[in-house]
Amino acid sequence: MSIIFRELLKKVGSGSHTHKDLTREEAANATEMILNEDATPAQIGAFLIAHRIKRPTSEELAGMLDAYDQLGCTVPRLSGDPIVTVMGTPYDGRSRTAPVTLLTALMLAASGVPVIQHGGDCMATKYGIPLVEIWQGLGIDFTRLSLTQVHQSLETTRFGFIYTPNHFPATQSLVNYRDQIGKRPPFATIELIWLPYAGNVHLVAGFVHPPTEEFMQGTLALRGVNNYTLVKGLEGSCDLPRERTAIISTHKPGDSEPYQRLKLHPRDYGFEGKEVPLESKEQLLAQIKDVLAGKSSELQKSVIWNGGFYLWRCGVCPALEDGLSKAESLLTTGALQQQLTEIESTVSYSNRHSG
Template sequence: MSNIFRELLKKVGSGNHTGENLTRAEAASATKMMLLGEATPAQIGAFLIAHRIKRPTGEELAGMLDAYEELGPLLQNINSARPVIVLGIPYDGRSRTAPISPVTALLLACAGQSVVMHGGDRLPTKYGIPLVEIWQKLGVDWTALPLEKTQQVFEKTGIGFVYTPRHFPLTNSIWEYRDQLGKRPPFATMELIWCPYAGDAHVIAGFVHPPTEGMFQQALTLRGVSKFTLVKGLEGSCDLPRDRTAIIGLSAPLAPQQEGLTAIERLLLAPRDYNFTTKNVPLETTEQLVADMQAVLSGKPCELMQTALWNGGFYLWRSGICSDMQAGITKAEELFSNGAVAAKLQELTQVVNSVSKVVYQAV
């Protein structure tokens, strides 16, 4: 048993009156001891559920991210005119609304904006459809690539995917606890703002509960991340909703800091103001989702196309490619209709398949 870990567990698990928050260094130490198996299973399970009840602080999230940076994978810096966008999507996937982020990534890469995504397979607690499965159905299999081959794909296409079961296997044991506990631990919050990229990055993360935005703001400020976008998105993702006004926090690093935090500029976007229907596309079957995505990539009008244009327009503007939201929507429509985004998917598929052949031949 780890006596050091036991002291950290006592701090977070002592209840409302005597419990304490961890320092950034303590949170980093606790995370490393759990990932490396230096804490016992009983200690790890107790810590995860106690910390969920307590709720993490931004400082604790920063410490967890420190541990991930020390132990985890990093795609290396590439030559990019803009900060690389890192899309933080819930690892336990989507179950109610149709995700659009793979299409958004293709659109951005097509327009010259590099994107990094990360995640694993179907995981607890939701066991929703994960990004890697959508990519596979679109013809792109990230799961067989070692990190150095993923780096090659990233450099050639502007899209990279850190597949955690292969690239960060230390996290695999944590998923077992998450399944047994039946609740998302603080790691589930932290992973949304994890940045597995070594260069200048623009972190984009979704959230559900408003207090999470403040935690993200503090953690990212402590980590020195000056450019971030926080979206009250669909099922905690970066996808903008269409059934309500999108509530978005934009980092404003040049604005005066408040209490040492990077300032946030509030943005409210109403779909009706841009002539979009105000309903989300439901997630039915994986096959239907992929068919709808293929229709979008072919430039065919469909309900999911509205979601693609709504999100694509925002992210083209936010990345600096387009001057405003309406220009972004117009640009997205053009790139879908002229086949440029479909061509980017074809390029990505060919590069991944080519790199995969080299991996198999080496084996």
């Protein structure tokens, strides 16, 4: 296997003038050999950095996702086959700005929109706060659930979390490599657009650089994904900014154009302001609890701005203004705290009856 992998490595690592892109099938094979650790450590490290320097193509990313489908986990479709929103956020977490992705998910779930999030523990290159730790800080531990229990949580509470160290352990082999090479490999892009759900999906993912958005759009087209929202978000997440214009590309079934471009100016809706800094996990959790209690703050404004947009984008509200009003109402009436309590009860019951 290492001899076969060497030929694929030579293609992507031969320099700026002589390298060759992998076919979709070759990229899938390379990914399988990496995740199964059939290639040697030297080959894997060389491939990750060479592929980053070369820049992946949409066809290569599609092949890598094919391998994820083959080796990874998939949550079975829900009864009635509703559209499930899968939120792809950077696995290396957030380190500069306070994330509201978790509260956005609560808001959607409280409004009847099923949501899946996924990720693991603290990792390179940012070593930021991962989503699973924020959930744990709010009293909900997703790390012990089986995939069946994740499905049950999604069915019952309209929220599920895939903890990749348990549900897709092959990806853990990449964690040390990310630390050692000190750069995000193309697998970081794969994580953002991975869809571990068997039914109808709406992908939400963030990006930083315009080329990444283009790679994502091309990959999703090759994969037949026709319902997505890509956001030039805070630190590559799907959180909309408040200090600048939110740049968003969307596609939904039936669109005649490859994608629709949105530019939302927060000042036009009364939400312009400084991003809330991330000082510490403890402070973040205190701020989130204040938002759940209905207390006014800059973070609450960020939650309403994001929640309102996604309530509109997911079809709960007919216009953005309606979404913003509904988001504020969900906060002031305690609906998010109620949703959090429902998830906590379900997950705690599952954890008590695990194994």
